[in-house]
Amino acid sequence: xxxxxxxxxxxxxxxxxxxxxxxxxxxxxxxxxxxxxxxxxxxxxxxxxxxxxxxxxxxxxxxxxxxxxxxxxxxxxxxxxxxxxxxxxxxxxxxxxxxxxxxxxxxxxxxxxxxxxxxxxxxxxxxxxxxxxxxxxxxxxxxxxxxxxxxxxxxxxxxxxxxxxxxxxxxxxxxxxxxxxxxxxxxxxxxxxxxxxxxxxxxxxxxxxxxxxxxxxxxxxxxxxxxxxxxxxxxxxxxxxxxxxxxxxxxxxxxxxxxxxxxxxxxxxxxxxxxxxxxxxxxxxxxxxxxxxxxxxxxxxxxxxxxxxxxxxxxxxxxxxxxxxxxxxxxxxxxxxxxxxxxxxxxxxxxxxxxxxxxxxxxxxxxxxxxxxxxxxxxxxxxxxxxxxxxxxxxxxxxxx
Amino acid sequence: xxxxxxxxxxxxxxxxxxxxxxxxxxxxxxxxxxxxxxxxxxxxxxxxxxxxxxxxxxxxxxxxxxxxxxxxxxxxxxxxxxxxxxxxxxxxxxxxxxxxxxxxxxxxxxxxxxxxxxxxxxxxxxxxxxxxxxxxxxxxxxxxxxxxxxxxxxxxxxxxxxxxxxxxxxxxxxxxxxxxxxxxxxxxxxxxxxxxxxxxxxxxxxxxxxxxxxxxxxxxxxxx
Numbered sequence: 001x002x003x004x005x006x007x008x009x010x011x012x013x014x015x016x017x018x019x020x021x022x023x024x025x026x027x028x029x030x031x032x033x034x035x036x037x038x039x040x041x042x043x044x045x046x047x048x049x050x051x052x053x054x055x056x057x058x059x060x061x062x063x064x065x066x067x068x069x070x071x072x073x074x075x076x077x078x079x080x081x082x083x084x085x086x087x088x089x090x091x092x093x094x095x096x097x098x099x100x101x102x103x104x105x106x107x108x109x110x111x112x113x114x115x116x117x118x119x120x121x122x123x124x125x126x127x128x129x130x131x132x133x134x135x136x137x138x139x140x141x142x143x144x145x146x147x148x149x150x151x152x153x154x155x156x157x158x159x160x161x162x163x164x165x166x167x168x169x170x171x172x173x174x175x176x177x178x179x180x181x182x183x184x185x186x187x188x189x190x191x192x193x194x195x196x197x198x199x200x201x202x203x204x205x206x207x208x209x210x211x212x213x214x215x216x217x218x219x220x221x222x223x224x225x226x227x228x229x230x231x232x233x234x235x236x237x238x239x240x241x242x243x244x245x246x247x248x249x250x251x252x253x254x255x256x257x258x259x260x261x262x263x264x265x266x267x268x269x270x271x272x273x274x275x276x277x278x279x280x281x282x283x284x285x286x287x288x289x290x291x292x293x294x295x296x297x298x299x300x301x302x303x304x305x306x307x308x309x310x311x312x313x314x315x316x317x318x319x320x321x322x323x324x325x326x327x328x329x330x331x332x333x334x335x336x337x338x339x340x341x342x343x344x345x346x347x348x349x350x351x352x353x354x355x356x357x358x359x360x361x362x363x364x365x366x367x368x369x370x371x372x373x374x375x376x377x378x379x380x381x382x383x384x385x386x387x388x389x390x391x392x393x394x395x396x397x398x399x400x401x
Numbered sequence: 402x403x404x405x406x407x408x409x410x411x412x413x414x415x416x417x418x419x420x421x422x423x424x425x426x427x428x429x430x431x432x433x434x435x436x437x438x439x440x441x442x443x444x445x446x447x448x449x450x451x452x453x454x455x456x457x458x459x460x461x462x463x464x465x466x467x468x469x470x471x472x473x474x475x476x477x478x479x480x481x482x483x484x485x486x487x488x489x490x491x492x493x494x495x496x497x498x499x500x501x502x503x504x505x506x507x508x509x510x511x512x513x514x515x516x517x518x519x520x521x522x523x524x525x526x527x528x529x530x531x532x533x534x535x536x537x538x539x540x541x542x543x544x545x546x547x548x549x550x551x552x553x554x555x556x557x558x559x560x561x562x563x564x565x566x567x568x569x570x571x572x573x574x575x576x577x578x579x580x581x582x583x584x585x586x587x588x589x590x591x592x593x594x595x596x597x598x599x600x601x602x603x604x605x606x607x608x609x610x611x612x613x614x615x616x617x618x619x620x621x622x623x624x625x
Binding site for chain 1: 450451454457459460479480482483484485486487488490492494495496498499500501502503507511512514515516560572
C-alpha cells in the first residue's frame, strides 16, 4: 500500500465526475480572477503608457482637424490621418504667455507598404526641439536618426535592417519600439527631414488629400509644455483666445474620456470577479458539503479503523487542496493562453489602450490567483472538514440497518 | 491484559419524546479476557451496540469507565485513543462498510494505510491467508461493487483482524449472511480467540452460543 496520501488520490479518482466538477470550478475561478485582474491592470497600464507617450501638456492642431474628431481618433483609436497648418503658427504659439517648450510634429498616412496590410500612421518630429518622442526612441535606438531612417511601432511587421517603401521612397528600419499598448504600436516615426520627403513624394504622386501644400512650410501639430508657474488650462485658453484657426487641447482632457471608459470597464470587471468568486465559493461549499454527506459512512469506517478526528478533517482538506492545485494550475494556464494569445482581440473589443504587465508581474498575478483559489477551496472544505470530524460514528453505522 | 467496562451508562437526548433524556445503557459492567469469546444477545434497542461502541472507544459513556492497562481509555486524547483503536482493537461494524474507491486488498490493508505504515512480507502473507480462510481469495483485486453482501462482510472481518488486534468487536457480524457463511464467520472469530484475542460479539443468532465462552443478555440497557 502506498499510504494515506494515496487514499486522498484514490478517493478523488473513485468519484471522477465529482472530482472533474471541482477541478473545473477551481479552474474557472482562477481563470476569472487572473484574466479579470490582468485586464484591469493592462487597461491601467495602457492609459499610463498613452499619457506618457503623449508627453505634452497641450497639443495644438488646425481647427478643422478637431471638428471631425480626426485628431482624437488618431491618438486614441489608432486611425490614420493627416492635416497641416502653416509653420508660422509655431512661432506665434511660442509667443503666447505661459508657453514653455514647443515642438512641431508632421503627420502622414501611408498608402501601402510591405510591413502592413493596412495604411499606417507616419509621424515626423524635429529632433532639435522634440521632448516627447526622442526620449522614448532613445530607449530602442541610442543614435540620432539619419534622413530616411525610421523607427517602427511594436505591432508592425517590420524589423531592424528592413527596407520599407512609402510613396516610392525607400526608408530603413533603424529600430523597433517597445510595446506601449496604444495606437503608437502601429505607427512609424521619423525625423522632420524624412517626413517632408515623404509628404513631397505623396504630393507628386497625387496621393495626398492636400494639393497645394509646401512640406517645408507646414506642420501638423504643435506640442507644448507649459512654463513654470502656469497651468495647462490657462495656457490652452490663452492660445484658443489669441491664435486663430487652431485648436489647443489639453492632453489630460483628451485622455479623460478614455479614463472614464476605463474606470467603467474596470468597475464591471471588478464586480464580475467578485460575483464569480462568491458564486464559486458557494458552489464549492455546497460541493464539499454534498460530497462529505454522501461519504459519511466511509468516514465513519475510517474512524472505526483508527482515524482520529484530525485525520478525517485532513483527508477532506487534502482532497480540497489537491483539486485546488490541479484546478488552479489548469485555470492559470488557460488564463495566460487567453490573455497572451487574445490580448490584441481584447484590446480591439474594449477599444481602450491595453498594455500587459511585465512577465514578472504576470507571474505575480498568477501566483496570487492560484493562492486565492486554493484558499477559497480550502475555506469551503474547512466547513465540511469540521463537520466530518464531529461525526457520531455509531449513529452513522447503525443508520444503514 | 483484559478490557473492563465499569458501571457504563449512556444517556441520549431524544427531543421527540416527552422525557428528553433516556438511558440506552444503564450501569453495565463487563470484562473481556484474552482467549475468550463473549456473546451479547438480546432484543433490538436493548443497548448491545451502544455497549460495544463504548468498549471499542467509539462512544464516550455518560458515566463509568473503560479500563485498559489500568487506565480509562476515554482519558486519552482523541489522537491517542484513535491510535489505540488502530493498534489494538479490531471492529467489525454493522452493515456494508467497504470504501468503494479501493479494491478488496486495499480495503483490508486500510488499518496500515491510515498511518502510512508499510506492510511487510509477513503482513501481506497474512492478508492472503485471511482471504483464503474467509473464502474470498480470488477477489483481492475486485472492487466492492462487484462483491455480494456475504463477501463484503468477510472482507470487513479480514480488515478488522489484519493487525492481529488484542480485542475484536463484532457488531451483528452475520446479520445478512446465510447459514453456511454464518458458520464460517463464527468459526473464524472463535479461532481468533483461540489465538489469543478477546472477542465480543453482538448478535441475535442463537447458534453463536456454541462458539462462546460466555453469553450475556441485555434488555432495556441492563445485563439481565
